[in-house]
Amino acid sequence: MFPQLSAHIRRFVQLTANEEEILFAKLQHIKLKRKEYLLQAGKQCAGNYFVLKGCLRQYFVNQKLNEQIIQFGLEDWWIADQDSLLNHQPATTYIQAIENCELLLLPENERQDLFNRVPAVERYFFIMMQKAYVASQRRIGFIFNQSDEERFRYFSKLNPAFVQRVPQYMLASYLGFTPQFMSRLRAKKV
Amino acid sequence: MFPQLSAHIRRFVQLTANEEEILFAKLQHIKLKRKEYLLQAGKQCAGNYFVLKGCLRQYFVNQKLNEQIIQFGLEDWWIADQDSLLNHQPATTYIQAIENCELLLLPENERQDLFNRVPAVERYFFIMMQKAYVASQRRIGFIFNQSDEERFRYFSKLNPAFVQRVPQYMLASYLGFTPQFMSRLRAKKV
Secondary structure (H helix, E strand, C coil): CCHHHHHHHHCCCCCCHHHHHHHHHHCEEEEECCCCEEECCCCCCCEEEEEEECCEEEEEECCCCCEEEEEEECCCCEECCHHHHHHCCCCCCEEEECCCEEEEEEEHHHHHHHHHHCHHHHHHHHHHHHHHHHHHHHHHHHHHHCCHHHHHHHHHHHCHHHHHHCCHHHHHHHHCCCHHHHHHHHHCCC | CCHHHHHHHHCCCCCCHHHHHHHHHHCEEEEECCCCEEECCCCCCCEEEEEEECCEEEEEECCCCCEEEEEEECCCCEECCHHHHHHCCCCCCEEEECCCEEEEEEEHHHHHHHHHHCHHHHHHHHHHHHHHHHHHHHHHHHHHHCCHHHHHHHHHHHCHHHHHHCCHHHHHHHHCCCHHHHHHHHHCCC
């Protein structure tokens, strides 16, 4: 029913046809137009979203009222405000479509029942969370130990298609430098 | 048998006496003297460590051969090189005791069997991972959006006892500024 998600899950755990059915029955298919919001700060995050198609950004608004991007969501990624889910409190981040998107929502109030009935899905989500944690720890390392230019070069090398896909000012926000610096970097044909 | 860990787990999930026994039978009690290493870069991380007593730091050595602290481990925290565990590859970080420590090791090769037999423990570890991820995402936000001084003040306010407990140069490394800057800050009696 959702072959793309099936394929992704199979990379980490094995589900029987019956277990897949239990999972799929809980998912909601969501379409979002470019610039529409999946989540706004102050609202409760509804659950975990799997990106079937498109690209999203997750950001918060900092003290200087700038948008600070903390995460992108691309095909085959899960995205959510985990702080809101974990602590049952209003989200502190916004999640907005950068392109027209298709997503699958696993509603938070269905998650525990799903995990109880299909432990392999819990295993899969544990691995997803572990991967997200490792990535954010690595990112902290890069922030402290690479210059802005090194960080941009490294990120571009790892994600060449992605760098072409999103607006420059968003990349700049994610990497923690100004759009002006980004323009200068690009002019050097990094 | 390990009342401190029992109490911590009970904050998040409920285990039966029998389930606790299954968990405890898999744990190894470890003592570490100050400055001893729990893990060195290049070695496989043995599993997840629960801190019963003492304090540890996790760091990697950056390109300039400086030690960059990415995490501290305190009483009631779990610490591990998740990258090594997740990807079955040698650790990129060092974990070293700052004080004499007592720890419980859940060996990685026992984890899956434990999760299969006691799903509630998997739930507990999922929550621990979610908390760690949320904390590191918040930390990225602070790095980008607070000045060094704001970051130090904020961290000190949240963790007053901890700031007294660890050497200044380690705090400086964790917060991403120089020991000199830290000394100046402290001289202002922050």
